[in-house]
Structure formats: structure tokens, C-alpha cells
Amino acid sequence: xxxxxxxxxxxxxxxxPYFQYASGGPREHEEMRCTLxxxxxxxxxxxVGEELDGTLKILDTFPMDDIPEQWQDIANLVMFLVEIDSPxxxxxxxxxLAHLPDALDPRHFETKRNFYDLExxxxxxxxxxxxx
Amino acid sequence: MNKPTxxxxxxxxxxxxxxxxxxxxRIGVEQYISEDFYQxxxxxxWRKCWLWAGRAADIPNAGDYFVFDLPFLNNTxxxxxxxxxxxxxxxxxxxxxRGGRLAYYEKGSCKSMTCTFHGWVFxxxxxxxxxxxxxxxxxxxxxxxxxxxxxxxxxxGWVFVNLDPExxxxxxxxxxxxxxxxxxxxxxxxWKPAMGRKGIFKCxxxxxxxxxxxxxxxxxxxGRSIMGGFEMEDVPEWAYPGSPGVTYKFEVHRxxxxxxxxxxxxxxxxxxxxxxxxxxxxxxxxxxxAQQQKFPGAVNQSDAERWAFDGYGIFPNTVIMVQGDHIxxxxxxxxxxxxxxxxxxxxxxxxxxxxxxxxxxxxxxxEMRNTITEDxxxxxxxxxxxxxxxxxxxxxxxxxxxxAAYQTHIINMVKELKD
Numbered sequence: 143x144x145x146x147x148x149x150x151x152x153x154x155x156x157x158x159p160y161f162q163y164a165s166g167g168p169r170e171h172e173e174m175r176c177t178l179x180x181x182x183x184x185x186x187x188x189x190v191g192e193e194l195d196g197t198l199k200i201l202d203t204f205p206m207d208d209i210p211e212q213w214q215d216i217a218n219l220v221m222f223l224v225e226i227d228s229p230x231x232x233x234x235x236x237x238x239l240a241h242l243p244d245a246l247d248p249r250h251f252e253t254k255r256n257f258y259d260l261e262x263x264x265x266x267x268x269x270x271x272x273x274x
Numbered sequence: 275m276n277k278p279t280x281x282x283x284x285x286x287x288x289x290x291x292x293x294x295x296x297x298x299x300r301i302g303v304e305q306y307i308s309e310d311f312y313q314x315x316x317x318x319x320w321r322k323c324w325l326w327a328g329r330a331a332d333i334p335n336a337g338d339y340f341v342f343d344l345p346f347l348n349n350t351x352x353x354x355x356x357x358x359x360x361x362x363x364x365x366x367x368x369x370x371x372r373g374g375r376l377a378y379y380e381k382g383s384c385k386s387m388t389c390t391f392h393g394w395v396f397x398x399x400x401x402x403x404x405x406x407x408x409x410x411x412x413x414x415x416x417x418x419x420x421x422x423x424x425x426x427x428x429x430x431g432w433v434f435v436n437l438d439p440e441x442x443x444x445x446x447x448x449x450x451x452x453x454x455x456x457x458x459x460x461x462x463x464x465w466k467p468a469m470g471r472k473g474i475f476k477c478x479x480x481x482x483x484x485x486x487x488x489x490x491x492x493x494x495x496x497g498r499s500i501m502g503g504f505e506m507e508d509v510p511e512w513a514y515p516g517s518p519g520v521t522y523k524f525e526v527h528r529x530x531x532x533x534x535x536x537x538x539x540x541x542x543x544x545x546x547x548x549x550x551x552x553x554x555x556x557x558x559x560x561x562x563x564a565q566q567q568k569f570p571g572a573v574n575q576s577d578a579e580r581w582a583f584d585g586y587g588i589f590p591n592t593v594i595m596v597q598g599d600h601i602x603x604x605x606x607x608x609x610x611x612x613x614x615x616x617x618x619x620x621x622x623x624x625x626x627x628x629x630x631x632x633x634x635x636x637x638x639x640x641e642m643r644n645t646i647t648e649d650x651x652x653x654x655x656x657x658x659x660x661x662x663x664x665x666x667x668x669x670x671x672x673x674x675x676x677x678a679a680y681q682t683h684i685i686n687m688v689k690e691l692k693d
Contacts, residue, residue, distance in 0.1 A: 191541040201629040254470030258380040
């Protein structure tokens with residue numbers, strides 16, 4: 143492997159077409175996985191998977207909450223790979239689908255803010271920000 | 275119901291004849307669909323059982339509180355608060371003047387509980403401490419205007435609420451079948467929440483608990499996610515008919531494979547397996563055993579080589595799953611006889627320290643999400659089948675002892691708790 147800058151340049155050349163699909167966090171990744179074409183997911187999975195070990199060697203050297211900006215797109219893609227791994231490895235080969243057939247869409251769930259956040263957003267009375 | 279040490283244990287495996295003798299091989303569907311029975315549940319179980327409400331470590335200091343809402347019980351709202359004496363108490367979240375809410379947000383901290391409506395002040399122990407413009411109320415006996423209290427107790431670092439001011443069982447009696455060391459295991463301050471989700475389902479609330487009460491569905495329902503070949507011996511379970519608060523226990527053992535940890539042949543799955551934050555089936559037993567050594571006897575009582583996790587049905591509405599460094603708390607909340615809010619929260623004792631560990635942690639969270647979406651796929655269809663009369667009696671195998679034990683316990687507790 144060449145030095146990190148050279149490697150980053152190689153990665154960006156190869157993976158830049160996919161950066162747009164991986165921006166945002168887990169919720170955005172979930173939405174993207176549910177809406178993108180299955181074959182595109184397979185393509186992304188292969189491209190990122192091929193570079194995973196080399197990428198992790200570098201990403202693991204940075205402070206976890208302070209990934210350098212130039213590596214952020216790569217980091218997002220790796221996290222998107224986590225979202226699409228099961229669909230690509232297990233479901234696309236079997237069903238041609240990037241989701242479980244005859245199963246609950248994961249977007250049915252809302253993310254809780256904390257353990258005590260139980261009211262579904264549709265039933266919630268909107269409160270102003272609390273006075274701190 | 276029995277005293278704390280007098281609970282019976284029934285094992286499910288190879289025990290269908292005993293189940294048949296006790297009528298646990300068949301259950302009716304009326305308790306899932308009857309409006310009358312649902313009302314009876316509200317009047318008994320929900321008002322007189324210990325309910326899994328929150329975590330003591332979330333309210334570490336005097337004045338810290340969380341709000342425990344039970345909208346299906348006539349919009350009951352309970353504020354659970356730590357007092358100056360370090361004791362945790364629970365009160366109806368209602369000022370004793372005209373019922374104004376004392377706390378509007380899920381969590382917070384205060385020096386006293388002050389009603390925003392007319393300024394009545396209650397101290398952290400619930401006593402009425404001050405009434406602004408007191409002269410306009412005439413003579414007020416403060417001692418009779420303290421906050422209305424409920425019962426609160428803790429186990430394993432978790433806070434339980436019972437609306438009955440004089441519960442029939444202490445919390446210790448209620449949870450007696452749980453292994454003693456498990457309390458210490460769960461009480462560690464290191465448990466931190468990682469992910470929580472909630473969703474509304476058009477089914478009776480008990481169906482969510484049924485969905486976690488047996489593991490024999492795994493090769494079929496989870497054949498597309500876990501993709502493991504579970505044998506019945508991989509998912510043993512036990513029932514506790516004499517216990518008010520612990521209905522069943524199951525263990526899950528990793529499916530046997532000669533291929534090494536996990537099944538997944540992807541670069542990601544193999545990378546995940548190299549990090550200590552990997553969850554679920556990607557980790558071999560030696561790592562779990564290292565975790566178990568800290569609290570001998572807390573988990574894996576059967577000392578299974580391929581042990582993955584333990585699960586317990588905590589009556590009436592909670593299932594907990596306990597791994598070496600990961601717990602999952604799942605709860606089912608009725609919103610009517612045919613509607614349920616279901617939530618789960620995952621906790622870990624370790625936090626990721628680098629990107630790869632974060633990646634591995636996220637992988638575990640998503641694998642659990644995928645598995646749970648499969649569990650939740652069934653619940654509405656089941657309810658429709660019962661409601662429509664398509665099925666009136668459920669056939670229960672020895673591998674589904676937990677379902678029968680739970681449903682039988684529901685009926686028995688409604689009878690027992692009626693005044």
C-alpha cells in the first residue's frame with residue numbers, strides 16, 4: 143500500500159461515484175438501502191468491500207469522533223456498507239431484493255431519543271424547547 | 275401465588291406429556307381479542323404488578339427524575355424522582371391543587387417539584403412545601419396535600435413502578451426466579467444505551483411477548499437473517515408457574531457450524547469479527563466466557579459451549595435478553611385491545627474506541643434490527659387470524675412452553691388480582 147495520501151486519492155477515484163448515497167447517518171442509510179436499486183447496492187458492496195481492510199487500517203488510527211474531513215466520505219461509505227451487507231450477501235442472491243420479502247419494513251420503527259421516549263411522533267403534542 | 279423461594283420450574287424440552295397434563299399444550303384465543311378481558315387486564319395486571327420503568331443510573335442525583343407514562347391507563351403519568359435521602363420514589367405527575375402537570379418532559383432535574391400553573395411547590399419527597407398566595411386558599415393542611423405516591427423499588431439497577439401503594443408481592447418476591455448474580459451483572463454502571471426503537475402495531479399487546487417466548491421459529495422465520503440451523507436443543511426453555519413476575523426463561527445457543535464463528539462470508543462480516551465490539555453470532559464463546567467470569571452464575575446456567583444469550587419474560591410486558599456485554603430490554607404497551615406500542619433498547623458495557631469498533635457495533639445493532647423486523651412481521655397477521663375466527667385454539671409444542679406459560683399466567687393473574 144502506498145502512503146495514505148496516495149491511497150486516499152486511489153480510493154476517491156474508485157469510490158467517489160458512491161459518496162452521494164452514503165451521506166448522513168444510520169437513518170439516512172436505512173432509507174437509502176430501502177430505496178436504491180438492488181444491483182446498485184451490489185456494485186457499492188463490491189467496490190467498498192474490496193477496499194475494506196486497507197481502509198480500516200487507516201480509519202482506526204484517527205480519533206473516533208474526529209475523522210479528518212478528507213476521509214469522511216470514505217468513513218460514511220464503510221458505515222453504509224454495514225447497512226447493505228445483509229441485503230447484498232443474503233437477500234439479493236436469494237430473492238433479487240434488497241429487503242426481506244414478506245417482512246416488516248425496518249422504517250416502520252422510529253428511533254427513540256432515550257429509554258423513556260415512548261410516544262410515537264404522530265401522537266406527540268409538540269412542546270417548545272424546555273427552559274434550561 | 276407462592277412465597278419467593280417456592281416457585282416451580284417446568285422444563286420444556288422433551289416434556290410435552292407434562293405440558294399436556296397441565297393443559298399447556300393448547301390455549302384459546304379469547305384473551306387476545308376480548309374487549310372485556312382487556313379491561314380486566316387494565317384493572318388488575320396493569321394496576322397491581324411491578325412494571326419495568328427505567329434505570330436508576332439515569333437519575334443519579336437528588337432531584338433527577340424521569341416520567342413514566344401509561345396513556346392506556348386513563349393517561350396515568352408517574353414522575354420517578356430521587357430524593358435528598360437518595361431514595362427513589364414515584365408520584366402521580368399531578369399537582370394536588372388542580373392536577374397540573376409537574377413534569378412535561380421525559381427526563382430532567384429539579385430542586386423541587388413546582389407546578390407551572392399556580393406555583394405550588396413540592397419537595398423531592400413529595401411533601402407540599404409552599405403555596406404562593408396561601409391566604410387565598412383559606413386553611414390548608416399541607417400534610418394532606420402531598421403528592422399521591424406509588425410504589426417504587428429497584429433490582430439490578432432497574433427501577434420498577436407498581437401503582438398499588440401496597441403491592442401484593444415485594445419486588446424481590448416478584449422476581450425470585452431470576453439468578454441472584456444477574457442483579458449484580460445488570461447493576462454495573464458501565465451499561466450504556468446504544469440504540470432504541472419503537473413502533474405501533476395493530477395487534478393485541480401480548481402477541482409481542484409471545485413472539486419472544488420461544489425460539490423454535492428461528493430456523494424458519496429468521497432463516498433469511500440469522501441463517502442458522504437451530505436445533506431444538508439450541509433453544510431450551512423453562513417456565514415458572516408459581517412465580518408472579520418471571521414467567522419463562524430461554525437460552526439461545528449459537529447454531530453449530532464447522533465453519534467457525536458466524537456464517538457470513540463477506541469482507542465486512544469477517545472484519546467485524548476481528549473487533550471486540552462484535553455482537554451476536556460473529557463472536558466465539560471464549561470471549562463471552564471472559565465476560566461471564568466477572569459475575570459467575572449470572573448467565574448461561576446450563577454452561578453451554580455455544581451459549582449466545584439468556585432471555586426472561588418479566589411479567590406482564592417485558593422481555594430481557596442478556597449476552598456477555600449486551601442487553602436488550604423489550605416492552606409491549608397496549609393502546610387498545612387491538613393496538614400496541616412496542617419498544618426496545620439495547621445496552622452495552624463497552625463503548626467503541628475507534629472507527630472499526632464503531633462499525634462492528636453498528637453491525638450488531640442492525641443485525642438485531644433485521645431479526646426483530648422478522649419477529650414483528652407475524653404479530654398483526656396472528657391477531658387477524660384470532661379476531662376473524664380463523665383459528666380458535668393454539669397448538670403448543672414443548673418448544674413453545676413460554677407462550678403457553680405466559681398466556682396461562684395472564685389469565686391466572688387477572689383472576690388473582692381482582693378485588
